[in-house]
Amino acid sequence: MKINGNDSGVHAAKKRAAGGGGKDKNGGSGTPRRRRNTGKMVVLIICCVLALACAAAAVYMLWEAPPERPNSGLNTIEPTATPENTAEPAETPEATEDPNAGAPASLNENMYTFLVVGIDRAAMLTDVIMVGRLDTENHEINVVSIPRDTLVNKTGSVKKVNTYYNSDIASGGDGITGLMNGIKNLLGFEPDCYAVVDLEAFVELVDAIGGVDYDVPVEMHYSDPTQDLYIDLEPGMQHLNGEQAMGVVRFRSGYASADIGRIGTQQDFLMSVASQFLTLGNIPNLPRFIEIFTEYVDTNMTAANLAFFARQFLMCSSEDITFHTMPGNYGDSIRGLSYVSIYISEWLEMVNEYLNPYDTDVTEANVNILTHSSSGFYSTVGYVAGGEDSFYNNLPASPSPSPEVSESPEVSPEPSESAGPPESQAPAESTDPSGGAGTPEDAGDVEATEPVEPPAETAGEEIAG
Numbered sequence: 001m002k003i004n005g006n007d008s009g010v011h012a013a014k015k016r017a018a019g020g021g022g023k024d025k026n027g028g029s030g031t032p033r034r035r036r037n038t039g040k041m042v043v044l045i046i047c048c049v050l051a052l053a054c055a056a057a058a059v060y061m062l063w064e065a066p067p068e069r070p071n072s073g074l075n076t077i078e079p080t081a082t083p084e085n086t087a088e089p090a091e092t093p094e095a096t097e098d099p100n101a102g103a104p105a106s107l108n109e110n111m112y113t114f115l116v117v118g119i120d121r122a123a124m125l126t127d128v129i130m131v132g133r134l135d136t137e138n139h140e141i142n143v144v145s146i147p148r149d150t151l152v153n154k155t156g157s158v159k160k161v162n163t164y165y166n167s168d169i170a171s172g173g174d175g176i177t178g179l180m181n182g183i184k185n186l187l188g189f190e191p192d193c194y195a196v197v198d199l200e201a202f203v204e205l206v207d208a209i210g211g212v213d214y215d216v217p218v219e220m221h222y223s224d225p226t227q228d229l230y231i232d233l234e235p236g237m238q239h240l241n242g243e244q245a246m247g248v249v250r251f252r253s254g255y256a257s258a259d260i261g262r263i264g265t266q267q268d269f270l271m272s273v274a275s276q277f278l279t280l281g282n283i284p285n286l287p288r289f290i291e292i293f294t295e296y297v298d299t300n301m302t303a304a305n306l307a308f309f310a311r312q313f314l315m316c317s318s319e320d321i322t323f324h325t326m327p328g329n330y331g332d333s334i335r336g337l338s339y340v341s342i343y344i345s346e347w348l349e350m351v352n353e354y355l356n357p358y359d360t361d362v363t364e365a366n367v368n369i370l371t372h373s374s375s376g377f378y379s380t381v382g383y384v385a386g387g388e389d390s391f392y393n394n395l396p397a398s399p400s401p402s403p404e405v406s407e408s409p410e411v412s413p414e415p416s417e418s419a420g421p422p423e424s425q426a427p428a429e430s431t432d433p434s435g436g437a438g439t440p441e442d443a444g445d446v447e448a449t450e451p452v453e454p455p456a457e458t459a460g461e462e463i464a465g
Helices: 009-017 030-063 161-170 176-187 199-208 242-250 259-280 283-296 303-314 344-355 415-419
Strands: 111-120 125-135 140-145 193-198 212-216 220-224 229-233 236-240 297-299 321-325 328-334 337-342 370-373 376-379
Touching: 111 176, 111 199, 125 161, 125 176, 125 303, 125 344, 140 259, 140 344, 161 176, 176 193, 176 344, 193 199, 193 283, 199 242, 199 283, 212 242, 212 259, 220 242, 229 242, 236 242, 242 259, 259 303, 259 321, 283 297, 283 303, 321 344, 328 370, 337 370
Parallel strands: 111 193, 140 321
Antiparallel strands: 111 125, 125 140, 193 297, 212 236, 220 229, 328 337, 370 376
16 A cells, blocks of 8 residues: 555565665665765866866966076175275274185075165165065075165265165166175175065055054154155054055164164064964965066066065064174264264174075175264275265364454464364264264265265255165
8 A cells, every 4th residue: 555655564664674665766865865975076077176286386386486596695895995085994804714715605495585675766775675585495495684784895975885875876877786796895795686666655555454453663653745754643553555555665864873773663563564474374375475576676686586485484483583783883974974883793694694695704804884983984805996085075164263363363372273173084083973963873874965966965864665
């Protein structure tokens, strides 16, 4: 007997016991079969996705490529005889013998060096300068900041590292050639890669990762319509977009230590960016980053090189990234203009520990460095480019003799001595760290009144990279 098409009774029970009841035309139960098929389909799709991901990763790794390296070895600079109009160095340290003289330096194939500068296209000044070394074996990155006011041995009246790019353009070059040569003189070797980053690239890159959480250290309020620069930030933890982030790294006037304070903030901010970038694992955003670099960054790296460095960077942890700052006298002044004079021995030690990719130490024989102290100048090559008198004079004019002295010869029988002490006629040898121009903050920039340099070589207080 059947009810609603279902078997019943002893016969039906036997059929079910024999496994013959409730089967579809394919010989199986309908619902469980569909579930099994759906499960297999999900597994199949996952396997296909993983296979495609692995294939994409394999293609990506085949496409990426490390940069071609100059491997020109360490500089070999022969000291030059002192020019006729240049005084002998006032301080000559003990000569350092190169223990590896005559032996060619070998390049570590796992260490890549790079130069990153931030440029303000309006003034063509590279006010953010960082040199780094990436170790692809240990996945470590060391970055050293070079202050923009660093004294360098170059012609011209303003001998600061941030003018190399500008000076090269003014002489008909492309800017980067002069900058790379200048950095090579400081390091003792040529970096593998360079990136001249426009301000707009910085904004785009920060926005591309969705902004950055950062603890702003001080109040930052500044307005300069000529640069289209408006900074209005309160201290404290906050989420910054690209424009706000640019304000943080450019702000300078609120720090007691002037430019060195800004360098500290720049390093701290970049560390925050790196930490958040590594946490996000931005592999899917790499095409956008490469697009931004292609549009806004002047570099000798190809898209394949950028992909290589991006993947190597993502293999690092935030603890493997360290920042350092060039050692020097940050309160130095030459003729009233602020400079950072390098402590040569400490600098060479830092270069060899954190930047040098060769198996041979950089020594004074490999660099062209000019430094200044209370006793005068010292150059590793034996001369001051252009002569000591070529420095821009930012000191106020010497005061005239007072009327009381000039009108009373009988009281002062030797009026010729009233014109001021002899040292007022030799400002270049001033031992006053401020050089009569105030604090390092307001003495660090050349005003537009300089008669011997093009206006583009001057640096306003808020100009940055």
